[in-house]
Amino acid sequence: MSMHFSVLASGSTGNAIFVETDQNSFLVDAGLSGKQMEALFQNIGRKIQDLSGILVTHEHSDHIKGIGILARKYGLPVYANEKTWKAMDPLIGNVPLEQKFEFGMEKVQSFGSLDIESFGVSHDAAEPMFYTFHHEGRKLVLVTDTGYVSDRMKGIISNANTYVFESNHDVDMLRMCRYPWSIKRRILSDVGHVSNEDAAIAMSEVFGDQTKSIYLAHLSKDNNMKDLARMSVSQTLESKGIKVGEQFDLLDTDPKKPTQLVAV
Missing domain, CATH: 3.60.15.10 (Ribonuclease Z/Hydroxyacylglutathione hydrolase-like)
Known part of the structure; x- marks a missing residue:
C-alpha cells in the first residue's frame, strides 16, 4: 500500500491533515472542534480511533483546538517538541502522561515503514515545526505557518x-x-x-x-x-x-x- 493523505481543513479557522500507510496513520494538528474533526474523518471514510497518533506543529489555536478532546476520548498518543508542549499544555486540558510524547526539532522518528522528519519554520510560536513523510521512496512535505x-x-x-x-x-x-x-x-x-x-x-x-x-x-x-x-x-x-x-x-x-x- 502506498502513502495516502487528505488535507482535512486548511485556513485561519482550523487546520488538520491526515496521512496513512498500510501500517500507520497520523493526524497532523487538530485545529477544529472534536465534532468537526469526527465529521471530517467520516467524510474520508476513516476512523479517529484507528490513528497511530497526533503530530503537533505549534500551539496556535487553529492547530490545537481539538487535540485535547480527541486525545482523551480516543486515548491517542500526542507528539510535539518540548517548547510546544510547555506552551500547549495549559490550552488543551489534561492529557494523561502516558499519551504525551516528545518529537524533537529536526529529528526523524520511524513508525514501521514510515519515517517522519521534523523541521523548523519561522513563525511567532514557541518552537514551530512541520513534517516531511517518507515512505517507500515517496516524499510528502507539509509546510505552512x-x-x-x-x-x-x-x-x-x-x-x-x-x-x-x-x-x-x-x-x-x-x-x-x-x-x-x-x-x-x-x-x-x-x-x-x-x-x-x-x-x-x-x-x-x-x-x-x-x-x-x-x-x-x-x-x-x-x-x-x-x-x-x-x-x-x-x-x-x-x-x-x-x-x-x-x-x-x-x-x-x-x-x-x-x-x-x-x-x-
Missing part, C-alpha cells in the same frame, strides 16, 4: 512528490484590508505567513523531477482567494519555466471540506 522559507528548509523539503504549501495572502489585498497595522505587520514579517508570490518563488526553488502535485494551503479568508492564489502562483512558476498542468498539478485546499484521499 512560516514567514519565509529558509535555505535550510529548502534543503530538507526539496524534490518531494507532493507538497502542502502555504500560500496565505495577496500582499495588495492585505495592505488594503481593515486589519490594524500591527496585525498586517505581523503577517508580513519573517515570523508571519508567506504571500502567494513568495510561496511560489520558494516552490520554484524546491521543485524537482519527482514533484507531481502542490496543494495551496492556509489561505487567508480575508486577504486571498483560491483563484487569485492559483493565478499568482502559476504565473510565477511559469515565469521560471515550470509548467502548471504539464509537469505537475496545482490544487486547492479548503477550510471546511477535506481534499480527496489520494496516494502521494
